[in-house]
Amino acid sequence: MSVRARGGGGGTKCGRWNPTTEQVKVLTDLFRAGLRTPSTDEIQKISSQLSFYGKIESKNVFYWFQNHKARERQKRRRIFVDEPKAEGFHFSCQDNNITSTKHFSEISNFNQVVEQSEKVKETLQLFPPNSLNESESEKLRFFAEDCKENAAFSYNIGPEKDHPTLDLRLSFL
Amino acid sequence: MSVRARGGGGGTKCGRWNPTTEQVKVLTDLFRAGLRTPSTDEIQKISSQLSFYGKIESKNVFYWFQNHKARERQKRRRIFVDEPKAEGFHFSCQDNNITSTKHFSEISNFNQVVEQSEKVKETLQLFPPNSLNESESEKLRFFAEDCKENAAFSYNIGPEKDHPTLDLRLSFL
DNA sequence: CTAATATGAATGAAAG
């Protein structure tokens, strides 16, 4: 029950996207088919297709996959931690019947098969293409202070400023 | 109010930086003023100034700008392709900060007036508000990138035989 | 109606 077919016709509160059952079905199917992180182009295509069933934007698809994947993982992680003692085993995955009925196997596998085939050919470069500029990475490294458990940082000990006044360069604000 | 008193006030869990509203405001203002990729020195200064409002590290500032910039771009990219399906109007569906009170970032969500490519000067000098007309560069880069990358798009799951290049695998609908 | 839960949205952090 509780058909929440909102997005398309009913009085949809414009607060946030409310996927229709059809949209959710498609998204779920795609996910089950192995799609986990659609590219921008794919997101747009999917969104376009789903718009038939109701209002939807690219970002909705983007978030959907992001959330779905994250929660799947989160749940799995919970199970890992939730299984503190698993004494003996308790496997119930003995079903060996699936092989004929559905055509599941056709697209089931797609995971990261790590096709590290053509990685990096020994390009043998005489000179480095770029002279390591102080990229963001470097900056980050530089900023990498010690955030360890806040370790008694003497913060705010100096002369209590009463008002910051952001003299930085916000003067013009 | 349900103001969660982030970073600056109550029990700040040292999990990750939780910017105060003031910090966010300043950062946002700087961004809007055109600052996009602050230099190491600028980051230090900003961080120093913002520390008045609460705990903050340089890397937080670094990450903030990096994320903000990336998301602004991503958002824009998406809006471009997203079609306002809803007949009539499609705006004003997002921001209803009526009661929230909380949630920093009034950078609004999506409906954003064509915010003009601002000055986008990479470093934003301190005082010298010298000439700065680089508005077009950004735009150009934007358009140029329009038809780029879209090359990949090949996560075909399984043998995928006769499938036009367009309909992703939504054919099973 | 209120509490609990499911899930859309946002964003800090970091990897690539």
Place this chain on the structure above:
DNA sequence: CTTTCATTCATATTAG
């Protein structure tokens, strides 16, 4: 710079 991950916030939905 781009993309992904983890966590958190906010709200729609459902349970009690």
